[in-house]
Amino acid sequence: MFRILVTDKLDAEGVEILKRYKEFDVVEKETLKGDALIQELRGYDAIIVRSETKLTKEVLEASEGLKIIARAGVGVDNIDVPTATKKGIVVVNAPSGNTISTAEYTFAMMIALARKIPFAHASMQQKVWDRKSFKGVELLNKTLGVIGLGRIGTEVAKRAQAFGMKILGYDPYLSEEMATKLGIELASLERIYKESDFITVHTPLTDATRGLIGKKEIEMMKKSVRIINCARGGIIDEAALAEALKSGRIAGAAVDVYSKEPPFDSANPLLDAPNCILAPHLGASTAEAQYNVAIESAEAVANFLLHGMIVNSVNMPSVSKEEFNRLKAFVQLAERLGSVAAQILGNSVSICLLTRSFLKGLFMPFLGDTVNYVNSLPTAQARGVKLEETIDDTPCEYTNLLKIIVKSDKEQLELWGTVYAQVHGKMVNFNNYFFEATPSGNMLLIANDDVPGVVGRVGTILGEKNINIASMHVGRKKETRKALILVAIDQKPEANVIEQLAKVPGVNKVKFLYVE
Numbered sequence: 001m002f003r004i005l006v007t008d009k010l011d012a013e014g015v016e017i018l019k020r021y022k023e024f025d026v027v028e029k030e031t032l033k034g035d036a037l038i039q040e041l042r043g044y045d046a047i048i049v050r051s052e053t054k055l056t057k058e059v060l061e062a063s064e065g066l067k068i069i070a071r072a073g074v075g076v077d078n079i080d081v082p083t084a085t086k087k088g089i090v091v092v093n094a095p096s097g098n099t100i101s102t103a104e105y106t107f108a109m110m111i112a113l114a115r116k117i118p119f120a121h122a123s124m125q126q127k128v129w130d131r132k133s134f135k136g137v138e139l140l141n142k143t144l145g146v147i148g149l150g151r152i153g154t155e156v157a158k159r160a161q162a163f164g165m166k167i168l169g170y171d172p173y174l175s176e177e178m179a180t181k182l183g184i185e186l187a188s189l190e191r192i193y194k195e196s197d198f199i200t201v202h203t204p205l206t207d208a209t210r211g212l213i214g215k216k217e218i219e220m221m222k223k224s225v226r227i228i229n230c231a232r233g234g235i236i237d238e239a240a241l242a243e244a245l246k247s248g249r250i251a252g253a254a255v256d257v258y259s260k261e262p263p264f265d266s267a268n269p270l271l272d273a274p275n276c277i278l279a280p281h282l283g284a285s286t287a288e289a290q291y292n293v294a295i296e297s298a299e300a301v302a303n304f305l306l307h308g309m310i311v312n313s314v315n316m317p318s319v320s321k322e323e324f325n326r327l328k329a330f331v332q333l334a335e336r337l338g339s340v341a342a343q344i345l346g347n348s349v350s351i352c353l354l355t356r357s358f359l360k361g362l363f364m365p366f367l368g369d370t371v372n373y374v375n376s377l378p379t380a381q382a383r384g385v386k387l388e389e390t391i392d393d394t395p396c397e398y399t400n401l402l403k404i405i406v407k408s409d410k411e412q413l414e415l416w417g418t419v420y421a422q423v424h425g426k427m428v429n430f431n432n433y434f435f436e437a438t439p440s441g442n443m444l445l446i447a448n449d450d451v452p453g454v455v456g457r458v459g460t461i462l463g464e465k466n467i468n469i470a471s472m473h474v475g476r477k478k479e480t481r482k483a484l485i486l487v488a489i490d491q492k493p494e495a496n497v498i499e500q501l502a503k504v505p506g507v508n509k510v511k512f513l514y515v516e
């Protein structure tokens with residue numbers, strides 16, 4: 001039975017999906033904070049949150065048994081992802097379910113700003129019929145600066161085109177070709193600040209985007225500019241924006257998100273800034289978006305807990321269901337080869353999903369269960385392991401081949417594996433000894449001279465000790481007259497058996513291996 005905690009308000013359909021599984025115990029709680037969250041979280045396998053629950057370093061460090069955090073939305077800045085990764089907790093989000101809602105909302109903000117609708121509404125509520133104070137501007141032929149051209153930014157740009165706006169865009173990760181296709185002119189931030197009539201930000205909050213627009217940037221802008229932030233509080237410096245509004249340096253702003261939410265106890269200067277539309281983080285608050293993200297998150301949690309399948313992870317490579325099924329045998333094989341390498345080389349190794357699987361296998365014999373698919377890569381990096389991954393399409397004698405080369409201070413090990421019929425993972429090369437074996441369970445790896453009698457004597461000794469041989473594979477190098485025998489056995493042999501085998505004439509080395 002897996003325990004799943006749902007905090008923040010998740011659409012009922014998402015909760016229903018999870019409750020349909022007999023394997024899940026689903027508990028719904030209001031948004032929890034601090035100690036209450038720490039206490040409650042103990043013993044849960046999964047948690048589903050929106051933006052209100054803060055899964056801080058302290059909360060995650062105190063958690064026990066948590067395997068997956070699902071964010072029913074895009075931004076994961078309420079989750080300490082590095083701590084989750086260190087603890088081996090998969091973090092997934094629901095990246096596309098609220099894109100349209102947030103893009104439409106940004107547009108609603110832009111038009112409301114251009115036509116001063118909320119201010120006119122407030123005046124009407126005061127029973128003032130004022131037709132002079134609320135003269136606005138058209139969007140036609142105006143320049144819109146879009147900073148961050150991901151899912152939401154590009155949808156905003158598409159809508160702006162329909163309104164006849166010119167779009168200047170900035171996103172270090174968007175190619176010129178793609179921008180042109182989208183009808184966006186890529187421009188420097190400086191040009192966007194200088195030429196735009198409206199500026200909207202759609203980036204995540206990162207060290208690079210925190211305070212992206214501050215006093216200096218506002219100084220470059222037109223006096224008539226209107227600024228919109230439906231992305232994350234803190235991308236635009238709140239004090240600088242409030243000051244620009246109060247001094248009339250800019251025409252207006254629309255803000256949905258704040259550096260601290262709710263912003264009331266932090267005396268946010270935007271609260272009493274003029275010409276500023278404020279909303280309580282509503283970009284994704286539509287029936288459609290909430291339905292979409294709840295289903296995406298519930299399915300991600302179910303697929304992970306029941307099948308180990310990872311989709312939309314922000315700290316693990318994601319694979320689709322089809323890809324996962326195709327890769328399953330490779331993942332297992334890579335992990336097993338990693339385990340073989342670790343036991344051969346010892347733990348002084350200096351050196352996609354398969355790499356992580358291999359690394360998991362490589363570190364498990366020394367670090368035990370603390371290492372998993374999520375933290376195997378950071379574990380390797382923290383130990384100074386150098387990694388190189390290459391994909392080679394050149395045809396070879398195998399339909400697929402996983403080649404792994406591990407270098408330690410003292411030696412180098414080359415392992416090859418292949419998967420047959422999408423399920424049977426075989427090790428086919430061990431340091432240029434070719435054979436075909438399943439690296440699993442109790443095994444003896446015997447390096448010997450390629451002379452008659454060795455295999456027989458090994459079999460006799462094991463038989464005398466009542467150790468059953470499950471399979472035996474021999475790889476030979478004719479040029480050096482050396483051989484390698486991999487013997488799968490039903491139980492772990494005593495140390496004296498290994499000593500006895502090592503004394504067999506022609507045997508040079510015997511190593512016991514155990515692979516899950």
Ligand SMILES: NC(=O)C1=CN([C@@H]2O[C@H](COP(=O)(O)OP(=O)(O)OC[C@H]3O[C@@H](n4cnc5c(N)ncnc54)[C@H](O)[C@@H]3O)[C@@H](O)[C@H]2O)C=CC1
Binds near residue numbers: 095152153206284
């Ligand atoms: N107000 C609300 O309720 C909602 C807010 N959001 C927020 O909107 C933002 C955008 O979401 P999506 O478009 O779904 O994300 P996305 O990941 O599709 O797009 C973000 C874009 O920002 C770009 N970017 C990153 N660093 C940048 C930098 N330094 N300068 C310029 N561009 C940079 C990335 O290349 C990417 O293209 C996120 O912060 C998300 O949390 C999303 C949904 C609802």
Ligand SMILES: O=C(O)C(=O)COP(=O)(O)O
Binds near residue numbers: 072073074098282
């Ligand atoms: O998806 C996002 O990034 C959002 O900001 C939406 O937040 P919410 O789920 O409405 O608390």
